[in-house]
Amino acid sequence: MNKRALSLLALTMLLLTGCAQAGPDPSAAAETAAETAIEATGEADLVDLPDLTGTTVSEATDKLEEAGFTVAGYTNQFGDQVQAGSDWDVYDVAYPSGASAARGSAVTLDVFDPAADEADKAVAGPIIVPDVVGMTVEEAEAAIADAGMTVDRYFDDETFSRKEMIKGELDTVEPADNWVVTEVYPLAGVQLPDSSDRKAILLVKDAKTAAAEKKEEAEAKKYEDHWVIKYTVESDAAVDLVTYTNMVDFEMNQEQDASASKTKVVKTYRFDADKFGGSYTAWSFGVSAMAGGYASTITCRIEVNGREVAKQTSTGPYANVTCHDGDYEASF
Structure with a gap:
């Protein structure tokens, strides 16, 4: 058996405050560790978490113990508790090193067992x-099947939580064929040699939510380089006078339209x-x-980057309306 190069999978690392143990029972400790995500109790004796990227279980254990941590247990990429060998690989963890x-x-x-049956690998390939x-x-199921996998x-x-999935508290769903895939685990591009x-x-x-979000993203992209400010004034008779005032980056300009020839x-x-x-x-x-x-009526509106931010309506001859929107940004 040859050791494979570490493949990137979607992983998780959960921390619990506990007493150091010389030789933890993986399954029992993992169940306890899954109760919470990275937590530090109290302010005393905080230490930096080591970088475990690319290590084996043995190497990761040594690093953790040197830093003052213990190993609670092991899970695979599906959140199932496993008994890991010392030469198993540790994947990227969910917390940032440091x-x-x-x-x-x-x-x-x-963790992942890198050992694979060479004969099986030769026949099926990675x-x-x-x-x-x-x-x-529907498309994703076909692509996954073509790759030799199953869903x-x-x-x-909207409700996914890896922590709850590991604890068995997250309900699965039965999607329609036209629902959209937002993520796949293991992550795309990962090599899986073990059948x-x-x-x-x-x-x-x-599908409806995905389409709405996609449209919103496309709209936002339109305004990456320029902000578009749109003023609209409407009346059931000719508008007598309109005044536009813009102040951007502390520079102000003002324009008036007194043509009195349009209702919009x-x-x-x-x-x-x-x-x-x-x-x-x-x-x-x-x-x-x-x-x-x-x-008898007049209405003003302001749209900023396609979104209405202000509106006012007044009634009667010579009625006045005023719409305003503004904000500031400060970072020191």
């Missing part, structure tokens, strides 16, 4: 987890997006208008 936790905290490791994010469930479980993207782990977990989202007036301004960032900046948008003598 984070602080209380000395004596117990660490649960996500399996690469396909990238199915963005596909419908083990589905979870709702016992050729299963995938999919996070999914209903629309004015659009574009500003560089970088004017709304920096260590300290402020902006303000305003429009005021007066209805004509024959009007």
Whole structure:
């Protein structure tokens, strides 16, 4: 048996405050460790968590013990508790190396057995987890099957918690074929040589929600370089006077429209997006208008980057309306 190179999987590391143990029972300790994510109790005796990337169980155990931690137990990429050998591989953990936790905290490791049957590998070959994010469930199932894998479980993207999944407290879902995949575990691109782990977990989202979020992302992308400010004034008779006031990055300008020839007036301004960032900046948008003598109602609106942020309606001849929106940003 040859040791395989470490493959990146979706992993987790859970910490509990506990007493150091010389030789923990993996299954019992793992169940205890799964009760909470990284927690440090009290302010005393906090130590930095070591970087366990690319280590074996034996090496990770030595590093943890040297830093003052204990090993609570082991889980695989599906959250199942396992008995790990000293030469098993430890994957990237969910906490950043260097984070602080209380000395004596117990660490649960996500592990993988690198040993594989060479004959089986020669026949079946390694399996690469396909990238199915963005596909419908139907498309993802076909791609996963083509890769030689099966879908083990589905979870709702909106409510997914790896901690709850490990504890068995997270309900699975039965998605429709047109639901959209938002994540796959193991992660796309990971090589799975061991046939016992050729299963995938999919996070999914209903098609309507996914479509709405995709549209929202596309709208936001339109305004990455420029902010678009749109003023609208409407009346049931000719609008008598409209005044536009913009203050961006402490620079103010004002314009008026006194043509009194339209019942609907629309004015659009574009500003560089970088004017709304920096260590300290402020902006303000305003429009005021007066209805004509024959009007019974008048309304003003302000839209910023496609989203309505202000609206006001007044009634009667020569009625006035004022809409305003503004904000500031400060970072020191």
